[in-house]
Amino acid sequence: MEIALVLAVIAVIFIARALKIVPQQNAWVVERLGKFDRSLTPGLSVVVPFVDRVAYKHSLKEVPLDVPSQVCITKDNTQLQVDGILYFQVTDPMRASYGSSDYIVAITQLAQTTLRSVIGKMELDKTFEERDLINAAVVNALDEAAQNWGVKVLRYEIKDLTPPAAILHAMQAQITAEREKRALIAASEGRRQEQINIATGEREAFIARSEGEKQAEINKAMGEAAAITAVADATADAIRKIAAAIQQPGGEQAVQLKVAERAVEAYGHLAKTNNTMIVPGNMGEVAALIGTAMTLFKGGKAAA
Numbered sequence: 001m002e003i004a005l006v007l008a009v010i011a012v013i014f015i016a017r018a019l020k021i022v023p024q025q026n027a028w029v030v031e032r033l034g035k036f037d038r039s040l041t042p043g044l045s046v047v048v049p050f051v052d053r054v055a056y057k058h059s060l061k062e063v064p065l066d067v068p069s070q071v072c073i074t075k076d077n078t079q080l081q082v083d084g085i086l087y088f089q090v091t092d093p094m095r096a097s098y099g100s101s102d103y104i105v106a107i108t109q110l111a112q113t114t115l116r117s118v119i120g121k122m123e124l125d126k127t128f129e130e131r132d133l134i135n136a137a138v139v140n141a142l143d144e145a146a147q148n149w150g151v152k153v154l155r156y157e158i159k160d161l162t163p164p165a166a167i168l169h170a171m172q173a174q175i176t177a178e179r180e181k182r183a184l185i186a187a188s189e190g191r192r193q194e195q196i197n198i199a200t201g202e203r204e205a206f207i208a209r210s211e212g213e214k215q216a217e218i219n220k221a222m223g224e225a226a227a228i229t230a231v232a233d234a235t236a237d238a239i240r241k242i243a244a245a246i247q248q249p250g251g252e253q254a255v256q257l258k259v260a261e262r263a264v265e266a267y268g269h270l271a272k273t274n275n276t277m278i279v280p281g282n283m284g285e286v287a288a289l290i291g292t293a294m295t296l297f298k299g300g301k302a303a304a
Contacts (some may be wrong), residue, residue, distance in 0.1 A: 013049075017045060017047075018043070018046050018166060018271065019044065021055065022040045022042045022043060023042060024042045025044075025061050027039050027057075027090070028054045028057050028093075030047055030054055030055070036094060036097075037052060039094060055097065057092045061089070062088070064087055065085065065088060066283050067085060067108055067156075069083040070115070072115065072116045072119040072120065073116075073119075073120055074119055074120065075123045078162055078163060078167060080124065080127060080161060080162070081161070082115060082117065082119065082161055083160040084111070084157060085156070086108075086111050087153075087155050088146070088152060088154060089153065090150060091150060091152045092151075095148065096149060097150075099148050104112055107151065110146075111138060114142065115138055118134050118137045124163065128161060134158060135158060137218055139155055142156070178261055
C-alpha cells in the first residue's frame with residue numbers, strides 16, 4: 001500500500017514536471033542535459049522531467065526601454081543633454097538567450113554610443129530640426145547589431161534635448177531679436193502700404209476731379225454752342241419771317257414807317273447825350289435820312 005502511494009506521488013510529480021503551459025506572447029527555451037534543445041511556443045507542451053529544463057523565459061511583446069540621459073558634443077563643440085526611449089521586441093528566443101549575456105544592457109549601451117556619434121556630426125541648430133534623422137540613424141545602427149542578440153529594434157524617440165543655460169539664454173535672445181525684427185518689418189510694410197494707399201487715393205481723386213472739370217467744360221461749351229445755334233436759328237427765322245412779311249401788300253410802307261421810327265429814336269437818344277438837347281436845324285435832314293435808309297433797303301432787296 002505504501003509502495004503504491006509512493007509510486008502515485010512520483011507519478012504526479014513526474015506529470016507535473018513534464019507538462020508545461022506557455023502563456024500567449026511568450027517563448028520558453030528548453031535545454032536538454034545543459035544543451036539547447038528547442039523553444040516552447042504558447043500552449044501546452046511536454047518535456048522530459050529531470051532531463052529537460054526551462055532555462056530562459058522571454059516575452060515577445062514590444063518592450064519600451066528608457067535610455068539614460070547623457071551629454072553629447074555637437075559638431076560646433078556645444079554640450080547637449082539628450083534623453084531618449086527605445087522600443088524593441090524579442091524575435092529569436094534562442095539568440096536572445098545565448099547571443100548576449102544581457103541584451104538589454106547591450107542595446108542600451110549601443111544606443112548611447114550611436115547617439116553620441118550621430119549628434120557629433122551635426123551642429124546645434126540641426127539637432128533640433130533633424131530629430132527624425134537622428135532617430136532613424138540610431139534605429140538602423142541598433143537593428144543591425146541586435147540581430148545577433150535575437151532582438152528587433154522597432155524605433156527610437158528623443159524625449160528631450162537640453163543645451164546649457166548660457167546657450168538657452170542666447171537662443172532666447174536670438175528668438176526675441178528675430179521676433180522684434182519681424183515686428184519692425186511688418187510695421188514698416190504697413191506704413192509703406194498706407195503711403196501707397198494714400199497716394200493712390202489722392203491720384204484717383206485728382207483724376208476724378210479733372211475728369212469732372214473736363215466734363216463740366218465740355219458741357220458748358222456744348223451749352224454755349226447750343227445757345228448760339230438757338231439764337232442764330234431764332235434770328236434767321238425772324239429774318240425769314242420779316243422778309244416774308246415785306247413781300248406782302250403794304251410791307252414796304254411798314255418798313256419805311258419802322259425805319260422812320262428808329263431814326264427819330266436815334267435822334268432822341270443823341271439829343272440826350274451829355275445832358276445836352278440836340279435839335280436838328282432842318283427837319284428836311286430827317287426826311288433825307290429816312291430816304292437814304294430806304295434807298296439802302298431797296299438796294300439790298302434788289303441785290304437779293
